[in-house]
Each structure stands twice: as C-alpha cells, then as structure tokens.
Amino acid sequence: MYSQYPATANHYLGVYQVDANGSLCLLRAAVHDYYFEALEDMRAAADSGDIRAIAERAWSLIYPHANPYAKEMCVVLLKAGLEHVEPLVASGVPPEEALEWFEDLYDIPYDLTNGPLHRAIVDPEDYPELVDVDLPEYVRMLSSLAQLFEDAGNEEMSTEVRDVLESLRDS
Numbered sequence: 001m002y003s004q005y006p007a008t009a010n011h012y013l014g015v016y017q018v019d020a021n022g023s024l025c026l027l028r029a030a031v032h033d034y035y036f037e038a039l040e041d042m043r044a045a046a047d048s049g050d051i052r053a054i055a056e057r058a059w060s061l062i063y064p065h066a067n068p069y070a071k072e073m074c075v076v077l078l079k080a081g082l083e084h085v086e087p088l089v090a091s092g093v094p095p096e097e098a099l100e101w102f103e104d105l106y107d108i109p110y111d112l113t114n115g116p117l118h119r120a121i122v123d124p125e126d127y128p129e130l131v132d133v134d135l136p137e138y139v140r141m142l143s144s145l146a147q148l149f150e151d152a153g154n155e156e157m158s159t160e161v162r163d164v165l166e167s168l169r170d171s
Helices: 034-047 051-059 070-090 095-113 135-151 155-170
Strands: 002-004 011-018 024-032
Touching: 034 051, 034 070, 051 070, 051 095, 070 095, 070 135, 095 135, 135 155
Parallel strands: none
Antiparallel strands: 002 011, 011 024
C-alpha cells in the first residue's frame, strides 16, 4: 500500500501480508523522499549545464513549501545561474542582458522559500549541510551576484544582496 501524507509529496510504502490467523503483518516499509530526488535531479542537470531542466524540475515540485531541501535547491540555482551568466559577461554580453536570462532562475525561490534567491539563506546557522558549496563559496557567489546587479545598473538589487552578505558575515 502506498500512502501520501497531506501537504507533502513524499510517499510511504507498506507491504503487508495476512497470516493464517487473519492478522495483518507488516513485511516491509519504505519511504520515497520525493524532494531529495528532485534535488538530485537538479544537481544532475546543473552538472550537465542543462539550465532549462533545472528550472523545469524546480517549477514542477508538488507542495513546494513542504520541501525540506529548499535552501539546497536555491544554492544549486544560484551556482548554476552564475556559471551561465558570468561567462556571458566575460565574453562581452552586457550585464543587464545577461541578468535578463537569470530572471527565470531567480523567480523560482519565491515558490520554494517565499522570497528572492539572494534571501534563501540569511543566517550562517541556517546554512544547509547537503550542498557541494561551503559557506565561504556561497558568500563569494552572492558577492558576484551583487556585482553583476551593480554593473547592470540595478543599485536596489545590488544593495539588497549586499545586505544579505552583511548578515552572513556579521552572524
């Protein structure tokens, strides 16, 4: 029997057998962590440079606010976005044009965390463990994002990202 708890996409499996006395006996139980599977799918897409697949997997989450890996997913989004945008800027694409491409990834965290990408993690104590980027590298990525916004002439966003950087450094 499969069951799904309310307001989550995780599934639980129980295999039962009725014994000779008519009693129900649990033979096997297992959990399918839908959200961890989605995180792994996003990581695989990021590793292959498939930005569209990252976005599609993130947007397709069922009950995204029940997702215990939302912060990890936001780190994947930030890293993948910067890995795509920074070479564009280095090749001569204007920062404002390169950041237009980033908007697709940038909106996903509103679905995952109720906030923008740069506010997914604002306290070092909340930094997730299941990421391949340590906190100093994450801070470096946010610094790069703030600089991209500044170079694109978006002082408001640059300031917002720098405020998060200060909270990460001061804590």
